[in-house]
Amino acid sequence: MKFTIIGAGNGGLAFSAKLKERGHTVNLYDKFKEVIDPIILNNNIITYNNIDYIIDLVTDNLQVALEGSEYIFIITPSFAHKDLSKEVVKYIDSQTIVLHPGRTGGAIQFKRVFELYDKNNIIGETETLLFACRKEAPTEITIYGTKKSVGLATIPKEKAPQVVKDLNSILPYFVVYNNVLVTSFSNIGAMLHPTLFLFNLSRIDNADSYNFYQEGISPSIAKFIEKLDYERLLISKAYDIDVIGVYEWLEDKYGRDDTELYDRIRYNTEYQDIVAPESINSRYILEDIPMSLVPLYYLARRKNINVPTMELVINLASSIYNQNFLETGRRICNIQQYS
Amino acid sequence: MKFTIIGAGNGGLAFSAKLKERGHTVNLYDKFKEVIDPIILNNNIITYNNIDYIIDLVTDNLQVALEGSEYIFIITPSFAHKDLSKEVVKYIDSQTIVLHPGRTGGAIQFKRVFELYDKNNIIGETETLLFACRKEAPTEITIYGTKKSVGLATIPKEKAPQVVKDLNSILPYFVVYNNVLVTSFSNIGAMLHPTLFLFNLSRIDNADSYNFYQEGISPSIAKFIEKLDYERLLISKAYDIDVIGVYEWLEDKYGRDDTELYDRIRYNTEYQDIVAPESINSRYILEDIPMSLVPLYYLARRKNINVPTMELVINLASSIYNQNFLETGRRICNIQQYS
Structure with a gap:
């Protein structure tokens, strides 16, 4: 599958590495040049567990990052969600969005913006981050913990089983939560x-x-x-x-x-x-x-x-x-x- | 002069030692037997700066402690002030009371109770503790700091200069504050x-x-x-x-x-x-x-x-x-x- 990962911080880098480890295509985006540039200068290589992975595309151009992907994972601080939703909606095609995590009300906030643009993309959110991880360097990530399971819900809620099935074929940690109120209230x-x-x-x-x-x-x-x-x-x-x-x-x-x-x-x-x-x-x-x-x-x-x-x-x-x-x-x- | 010190904690012990060092008479009271008994068992001796001082009277009997003294220093946690005022008023003669310190409103709280009993004793309070001190043992006190000055005010306010003069003849650290609102608001x-x-x-x-x-x-x-x-x-x-x-x-x-x-x-x-x-x-x-x-x-x-x-x-x-x-x-x- 082809993923766009938005946010090249701790969580974004860990997710990218895990997806590459399993052979999927990854476009990695971050709006900050100082985050993106060291990876590009390193020939798109990030290191996880002493193994190098080549990210397919590393960019600070959102439109380019979104092209052709099936899933958009948003792994940014949630205070970026609002601005990001207004940018993503401009370039989106039929991708499914997953806020990882949404904190409280992230998917709903996204949905409100998408409605204004008459966009009906599936918008999901997880209850929390899957990995406990830390960047050791701009291109090196350590994962020192993985949750036993992470709840995921979508708008519309009927789509969660399919999203979870897709993701679990790669990272088998996701469980279906009934709706985004459950993920939003599960904010530990x-x-x-x-x-x-x-x-x-x-x-x-x-x-x-x-x-x-x-x-x-x-x-x-x-x-x-x-x-x-x-x-x-x-x-x-x-x-x-x-x-x-x-x-x-x-x-x-x-x-x-x-x-x-x-x-x-x-x-x-x-x-x-x-x-x-x-x-x-x-x-x-x-x-x-x-x-x-x-x-x-x-x-x-x-x-x-x-x-x-x-x-x-x-x-x-x-x-x-x-x-x-x-x-x-x-x-x-x-x-x-x-x- | 003859003092009653109420409270045999850190502050009370330090004050008692300093008064004895300067040759004054000290009755030391605490309501807790477990605080008083070790001093009595030690023949009323407390140690400060490696010197032993014999306290004239050590007791958990308030009436006895108050007999014949000129000044009553109340060196207890301020949450004890209210109950204490109702006890002290029963046995008091013409002594001057000093709450050391009053925190906010200590002297006023005392005064209210004394008014109910038609008692007109001078009631003073200091803005803070004079000594930074700690009990090393039930009969041993260390003073590791002395403030440069400590404000003192009284009800009625006209009496503060005389009280400060009396005390400064022994411990020259007190300064006159205009009234007990000043001490109460000076609560650092x-x-x-x-x-x-x-x-x-x-x-x-x-x-x-x-x-x-x-x-x-x-x-x-x-x-x-x-x-x-x-x-x-x-x-x-x-x-x-x-x-x-x-x-x-x-x-x-x-x-x-x-x-x-x-x-x-x-x-x-x-x-x-x-x-x-x-x-x-x-x-x-x-x-x-x-x-x-x-x-x-x-x-x-x-x-x-x-x-x-x-x-x-x-x-x-x-x-x-x-x-x-x-x-x-x-x-x-x-x-x-x-x-």
Whole structure:
């Protein structure tokens, strides 16, 4: 199959390498020349697991990148989704789009733009990233963890089984989720990242380079995460969507069966190589607050659900970053039509 | 002179030793037998700077402790003030009371109780603790820092010069503050402690034993403290009280003249021995939130001043500690009569 991968960051490079490993065609796009150029200068070669893979096309020209592909994988920070949707829609043919991941409301946001252009492409999103990975160099990627499974849903929802079947013929990790409300509410990163970040702000801001999850968690932070997660489950329930809590998720994805949430995070060996960001300019806030907690917050408001913990985290981040994330973040509404 | 010291914790022991060093009489009281008994078993001897001092009376009987003293120094966590005021008032004669420190509204809270009993004792409070000190053992105290000066005010305010004169004949560090609104608004601990605590929650909860100020501060935390402090100054101004900011205070008390607040905290050598609490059961929250930020918050509300940063810190602590500090904390009103 022929894929377009949008975003040549950690996730995009890992995905490209895995697709090439299995013999598929990959067009790799990134809008930043400084990301693309080192790969082109390296003759389109990226290295994974000490093996070189030649990417078929590496470009910062979106139109060229999209030509002839069957699947477009969007592996960018979700704050890029909105602008990207307006560009992709101009050049798209009949490709299926998969936001990997959509965070909360990514596919819906894309769909809204596509509707304006009368485009009916299948738009899917995953609940989370498949690979835990890190670029060691501009052309070298390390994958140090793979989730046991990753949920995927589409608009229209009937198309998910076919998409999952296609993808599983290559990377057999995807499972069908009923609709994009399920993927949007299954946003575990939003529960873990900002909380672990803010209660360790000093170390991150001082570039202390500690283990983000295992050293960053503590018993009272785990309890705070439980409160935040409880609010997410309340919202999901109000929209008649059944999703699992962080606690169950850690068993589901990583096989942790400890009694306490704290232990499930503290002793999760899949987290052992994840170093904390060394600056406050991190996606753990700049993506997870505006593209995850903020849309969840507005979805709660529409159903008159109190989410004081969510509000606290958003307001705390807004204060530290001197921007009102409630204004700059993603808002989605009328989501029930996609359920 | 004869003193009653109420509270045989760090501050109480340091004060007792210093008074004995200068040849004064000290009755030392604590309500907890487990604090008092080791001193009694040690024949009333406490050790400071490798010198033994015999305390004249060590007791958990408040009435006995108060007998015949001229000054009562209350050196307890401020959350004990309310209950203590109701006990002290029963046995008091003509002593002068000094809350060391009062946090925000301590002297006023005491005064309200004394009024109910028609008692007109002078009630003073200091803006902060004089000594940075730590008990090394139940009968051994180390003083590792002394502030350059500590403000003291009284109810009625006219009495402060005499009290300061008395105390300065023994420990020449006190300066007259106009009234107890000045001491109450000069609450720097409330600006520093909870903030530095919460943004390092993981390390404290995990008993990581780092340097509370020097390692706990970071550039973005310093900016957050500036926002919080700005709100404190707004409130003070609304009550026509002039107090200095944290930034100036660090110069005033410790001689720091760095350009940035961050540096004034990071490089303050007087902070170099202050180890972070090793549990979340710490006065940095359990005292500073309900007895400092909460009364400041209510004083702001009465003047229709927005204090979003203060509210954030209070709500965050309330969430982590599963108690509503806005309900359990100190509320004072009609404070202008003491100005």
